[in-house]
Amino acid sequence: MKETIEKNSIKYQELLRKYINTQDEKALYDLELISKAFIKKNILPEELINLHIQAMENIYPQLMDEYKLSMEFLLEATVFYGLALQEVDYLRQEKNVLTAEISVAANMQKTLLGTQKPERNGVDIGVISVPAHQMNGDYHHFTAGSNGTIGIAIADVIGKGIPAALCMSMIKYAIDSYPEATMSPNKVLENLNRVVERNIDSSMFITMCYAHYLPMESKLRLSSAGHEPGYIYRAETEEFEEIRTKGIVLGVMPDAEYREYELNINKDDLIIFLTDGVSECRDGDRFIETEELLEVIRKYIDLPAQELVDNVYQYFEKLQDFQLRDDFTLIVLRKEV
């Protein structure tokens, strides 16, 4: 710091002299380079003023006392500016620490919440889940049970970022401790509801849909806790059918009960689950209509399930100018036999 000042003091003085004599823009340009270097080296404004005073004393040894005093006064006025500037450094460091931490946590979350698509004959599964910020407040999970049964969980924490992520890790460990494959969907939700209600403060809640797909029986059994409705695409009629369910969100009522719904799934039908980050995509200030979403899905309906969801995501990513406003999760299962 001291060296930077000393190294530049002669130069400053020469530029000052040049400017006073000729008002040359070049001198001001060179001065700009010096002042940039000063800021980089944390030289504070009061030190700059001091440097200026010394330069003036060297250029004008006969300088009147009043001048010197006026400059000391000015110097005094800049001490607080120096203090404020030092906060920039401090804040920048703080911010970097936080950002780095969040990025590590986001990676960890990916590992923690990771789930594998079950590979089963007769069913083609596609899934995409993209967080709006670094951490994902959407959750999805697959389990493979006996007889080819597939368990599907999809959930959305109301809230985003770190708190939502913490909340999701709770869901994950709770669900891990259940004999999921044999427990009926409504029981899974009823149990989770108790965990959430007990552990999370009341301002936060979770919507969730839990389903068992039973290929042998050609059935889908599911329960929903206030979650965005899913859809069945009927191959026969080429129409989408909304899966209408009722059920209170997790975490608001200690003893909530959930109804179980059962649907028939036929060959080539598609089961579609999603979060509101999909159904409430925005185009500018306008929310898209359900019809629009279904039309986009229909556009890619003949593709393999994974390509289907990838294409739908890309469509809405572009529509939203590549800035997701909410976490985006879309799951598709096609009954192939």
Added chain:
Amino acid sequence: MKETIEKNSIKYQELLRKYINTQDEKALYDLELISKAFIKKNILPEELINLHIQAMENIYPQLMDEYKLSMEFLLEATVFYGLALQEVDYLRQEKNVLTAEISVAANMQKTLLGTQKPERNGVDIGVISVPAHQMNGDYHHFTAGSNGTIGIAIADVIGKGIPAALCMSMIKYAIDSYPEATMSPNKVLENLNRVVERNIDSSMFITMCYAHYLPMESKLRLSSAGHEPGYIYRAETEEFEEIRTKGIVLGVMPDAEYREYELNINKDDLIIFLTDGVSECRDGDRFIETEELLEVIRKYIDLPAQELVDNVYQYFEKLQDFQLRDDFTLIVLRKEV
């Protein structure tokens, strides 16, 4: 902004005149108040210099041109200082957004990881756990079993902040699912080791000590996974005894086995557990020695357990200039009968 300058320009000029005439400290004090107000109103240094120039022109209408030019030069030099200052505002906002998110998460973590000191006759327990940042990467937990048995868990994630916190919530849910009170300390660690090994990537690991205090048998049984050694303070000899244990940290070896240690605990003995945030406190660039830590504990040894840990914390908080470098957890149990 403009009004603040105008409102203060006459005052600035009068103070400047007064200072030039009398070099009065009072003028500088009043100037300080003005400059503080300027900073609060985002008045940038170049505007301050400009105000100064105008004041000087009013006080000395005959001011030589060289003076004016020199001040213009100085003004030019401060434009970048103004830019840097404006970043304070921006960074403060950014930081506030992140901090707010983390603070919600930290509260959630507190709820999630909360544990209650068991209140039992014949044992006096003190515990303090303070995170270095907002979120705690240390974990501790008590369970009250039958026959007065107390289970004590203390753990430290390598790493701090949010990632560590996410990791800790995993430990909590895993441990919640064990019949802890009846499971031996080494089995608890062996089980946790499997969970950690499976779920956390290899760059992250956890040190942990798990103990059962059995008051009826006057015994302490414990196992350690690479955790900072605890101590027994022997009332009879007034000496500290290090609890020597071996055991690999959680999360590096899939089938790690842990040894169980057993110690006798006599009346008035103290059992001390801690994390390395306590034993590796730093005084400037120097790590404290174990001896130093034990001397500090000894200083407060006659206080009730909670006061003891509070005082030790305050001592090290001050030694470290009120900025913890690591999460600080200290648990003390005194056998009273």
Added chain:
Amino acid sequence: MNPRSCVNIHKEWDIVGARQLGREMAKEIGFGTVDQARIATAVSELARNIYLYAENGQVCFEYIYTNSQKGILMIAVDTGPGIKDISSVMQDGYTTSGGLGAGLPGVKRLMDDFDIESTVGEGTKIKAIKWIR
């Protein structure tokens, strides 16, 4: 249409020329010392970006008038590499890191209005206005 004065930026010296033109035009239309200094600093940033990163480019100035205000508009155009991720370049704090576009958040602060268009491989066009207060 207002007359527009331009400076081509090829060598470092041209940055000084651009500053001088900008400062003179600013002074003439009635900007005070502080704003003249800020405008000159903004010109430096734009011209330096061209000098450092683009083969060809120029900085132009013109006066602009509305019913209630007058001011100066500066336009910096280049056929340089273009900026891929404008939103990250426009983030504050980016200033410290150097590289193409590093000084742009500063320009935005020094001026009143700021607008940027950039196509990778084609170039960048920046418009910035300062009004007389």
Added chain:
Amino acid sequence: MNPRSCVNIHKEWDIVGARQLGREMAKEIGFGTVDQARIATAVSELARNIYLYAENGQVCFEYIYTNSQKGILMIAVDTGPGIKDISSVMQDGYTTSGGLGAGLPGVKRLMDDFDIESTVGEGTKIKAIKWIR
């Protein structure tokens, strides 16, 4: 033991007295203009805390010497309410919020060494040293 000079702080005017004493002593031992201004500013912060929040208090100065350095030590003692959470008061950025101890991170920056002890209900003692560079 070095002689110690003190100023009692009761009214706002006493802040000025403390500044003056601190500045004079700093000047005498050889501090330059910049450091004099910084020391005076630090004195203001400490004395203002006493004036605003404590019934009684004083700011004292003494010279200190080591083998290789000399400097000035200032001690501010009061019997005020005390500071409950020193670490949050010592956090930067707290400066903007006002209240007891708000200026202390600034004092720490302005000086070279800084030490604080405080007991709620009893008072606060702050020591700060600046060395001549």
